[in-house]
Amino acid sequence: MDGVTSSAPAAPVRARPPLARRRNGRFLAGVAGGVADHLGVDVLWVRVGFVVLTVFVSGSGAIAYGLLWVFVKQEQADVARTAGRAERQQAFGLAALGVGAGLAANALGNSVVGWVVGPLGVAAAGAALVWREADESQRRRWTAGARSGITGMSGSGRTALLRVVAGAVFVAAGIGVFLLGQLQLGQVQFALLAVVATLVGVGVITVPWWLKLVRDLGEERRERIVEAERAEIAAHLHDSVLQTLALIQRQSDQPREVLRLARGQERELRHWLYGASGYGRVGRAGEPGLDTGLSAAITTAAAEVEDTYAIDVRPVVVGDRPLDDDLRALVLAAREAMVNAAKHAKVTEVSVYVEVEPGEVHVFVRDRGVGFDADDVPGDRHGLADSVHGRMERHGGTVRLRSTPGEGTEVQLRMPVAEAEQESGQ
Amino acid sequence: MTDPIRVFLVDDHALFRSGVRAELDRSVPDLTVVGEAGSVDEAVAGIRHIKPDVVLLDVHMPDGGGAEVLRQLRPELPDVVFLALSVSDAAEDVIAVIRAGARGYVTKTISGRELADAVHRVKSGDAVFSPRLAGFVLDVFSDRPGAAPPGDPELDLLTRRERDVLRLLARGYAYKEIAGELFISVKTVETHVSSVLRKTQLSNRYELSRWASDRRLV
CATH class of the missing domain: 3.40.50.2300 (Response regulator)
Structure with a gap:
């Protein structure tokens, strides 16, 4: 019962933001910014890292940047970020430094770096131009809110077209010069290589379209699943509710039966929508097997009593744990107590409260019915109390009975449980 | 009147x-x-x-x-x-x-x-707590093993008395009955319930903020 069991709590883990490219306050594609957000470091260090990798590790920085650009999505939320003047100067300074270092390395005979700074660099710049334009068009689509469908990059004016064409020319020229400069080959080989190079160029330029195609497909599949789920819910709802309404109309001269039907239908829908494994719980909490836990067992017992005796039993359950033999006995005892109240208390409503605590489980079954005098217990009630008592005591539990004539009865059940299991059940 | x-x-x-x-x-x-x-x-x-x-x-x-x-x-x-x-x-x-x-x-x-x-x-x-709402609030404020530690004890923890009052509410007791059970006045019961309401509204307990943010309230 002691609420202040300070069980050495785990330190709060601050969730790392998922890797996403920045939309605002970026220079090229927002890759460095996104990586910095994800790792929680200053963006300057990430940029330095990319440049250093490019210059000293055979251009791998540039390749990594390109791959991240392709495979990491832009962030969707419009986070306001502005890059200050200082940051702008820093970034350009870094870029210039990188190019300078690359040229120097080239002069010293590092051919890989030479390619990156030379013709391949031109091709990369062209690809960057095209990809950046694709990013822009995606951004415009998000901003416009409407899904303009298949337009892709078109429809965003002449500048966009110009940029894409310029990018394509850069890519083609870069690859062409690279081939001419690096290789001396026969005619056939050269033609073959030219074809391959063209294919590579086209592939590089059309990367954004491919990506968009794949992502849109995934998006569409997700939407279809949601749609199907919705249709299933609607069908279930309509079917069961219409059935119940028909039954109610047919039995309208029997108020007790109507009440039972309406309540049963309500309970079923509620369980379906908000229950432990119901629609409302899909993808949340995600505790499998809770349907077989104490909470579900109590709810089922309450439902059975409701159905049999046409009264309202509304259980409130705090906490949950898997059923074992002791708890099964507890549920059965609680059910007997509910039946008892339904039979004898002359009420339309019974409250059931269950609380799972680390060392014990309490159940309270309460009615505001006729009650009885402890000294003057009717024979049948006495028998029932005994069966509840017997059940509980065999499993180490206790029962307390409180009743005042005219004010109602409360059965209090207590069952000790192992503490270790509670934690593993979490 | x-x-x-x-x-x-x-x-x-x-x-x-x-x-x-x-x-x-x-x-x-x-x-x-x-x-x-x-x-x-x-x-x-x-x-x-x-x-x-x-x-x-x-x-x-x-x-x-x-x-x-x-x-x-x-x-x-x-x-x-x-x-x-x-x-x-x-x-x-x-x-x-x-x-x-x-x-x-x-x-x-x-x-x-x-x-x-x-x-x-x-x-x-006053505040009005149905038995079920009382149950939810008890659940949210319960000290489960492994739960996030309270950020602000003033808001993130219920006092023992508040817990007792909530438990009785969840058991279907009326204010008068709660007062009789705990040997306090009805006014005091009301004060406890209002205080629980305030905590439920202002606390930043993980479960509360999660539910609230699911509905885009914070």
């Missing part, structure tokens, strides 16, 4: 509105229904114009539901009291409207007499 309490009904089901109106008019003389609305926009305009004492607010409506009405009106009309009324018993819904500023939550299966009691109680500054 004092002036009747002026009640405003917000629910997107006209049938339910007329049912509540009929029941309140018939069985409870000291409440008058002064207006009703079937959508968020209607409700905001109507409540702004009429300035009722108590608003009975449906949780589920198109365009944001009861929480949206609360969001738009709470800052400018701090004197209007909101009592949420819903068929839903889902924890998120209950917690969401309470955190948006409702003084209580009752389900639509409540009888006319009980509803009138609840209206009176919120009007006089």
Whole structure:
């Protein structure tokens, strides 16, 4: 019962933001910014890292940047970020430094770096131009809110077209010069290589379209699943509710039966929508097997009593744990107590409260019915109390009975449980 | 006798509105229904114009539901009291409207007499906790092993007394019975319940903020 069991709590883990490219306050594609957000470091260090990798590790920085650009999505939320003047100067300074270092390395005979700074660099710049334009068009689509469908990059004016064409020319020229400069080959080989190079160029330029195609497909599949789920819910709802309404109309001269039907239908829908494994719980909490836990067992017992005796039993359950033999006995005892109240208390409503605590489980079954005098217990009630008592005591539990004539009865059940299991059940 | 309490009904089901109106008019003389609305926009305009004492607010409506009405009106009309009324018993819904500023939550299966009691109680500054809401709040504030530590003990922990009161509420006890059980006055019970309401609205406990953020309230 002691609420202040300070069980050495785990330190709060601050969730790392998922890797996403920045939309605002970026220079090229927002890759460095996104990586910095994800790792929680200053963006300057990430940029330095990319440049250093490019210059000293055979251009791998540039390749990594390109791959991240392709495979990491832009962030969707419009986070306001502005890059200050200082940051702008820093970034350009870094870029210039990188190019300078690359040229120097080239002069010293590092051919890989030479390619990156030379013709391949031109091709990369062209690809960057095209990809950046694709990013822009995606951004415009998000901003416009409407899904303009298949337009892709078109429809965003002449500048966009110009940029894409310029990018394509850069890519083609870069690859062409690279081939001419690096290789001396026969005619056939050269033609073959030219074809391959063209294919590579086209592939590089059309990367954004491919990506968009794949992502849109995934998006569409997700939407279809949601749609199907919705249709299933609607069908279930309509079917069961219409059935119940028909039954109610047919039995309208029997108020007790109507009440039972309406309540049963309500309970079923509620369980379906908000229950432990119901629609409302899909993808949340995600505790499998809770349907077989104490909470579900109590709810089922309450439902059975409701159905049999046409009264309202509304259980409130705090906490949950898997059923074992002791708890099964507890549920059965609680059910007997509910039946008892339904039979004898002359009420339309019974409250059931269950609380799972680390060392014990309490159940309270309460009615505001006729009650009885402890000294003057009717024979049948006495028998029932005994069966509840017997059940509980065999499993180490206790029962307390409180009743005042005219004010109602409360059965209090207590069952000790192992503490270790509670934690593993979490 | 004092002036009747002026009640405003917000629910997107006209049938339910007329049912509540009929029941309140018939069985409870000291409440008058002064207006009703079937959508968020209607409700905001109507409540702004009429300035009722108590608003009975449906949780589920198109365009944001009861929480949206609360969001738009709470800052400018701090004197209007909101009592949420819903068929839903889902924890998120209950917690969401309470955190948006409702003084209580009752389900639509409540009888006319009980509803009138609840209206009176919120009007006089009390909170109204149905047994189920009491259960949810106990659940949220329970000290499970491995739960996140309280950030602000003043808001994130219930006192022992508050816990006792909530437990009895969840067991279906009335305030008077709780007072008798714990040997305190009814006034003290009310104070404890109001304090729990305040904590439920302001606490940043993980579960509470999760439910609230699921509904985009914070």
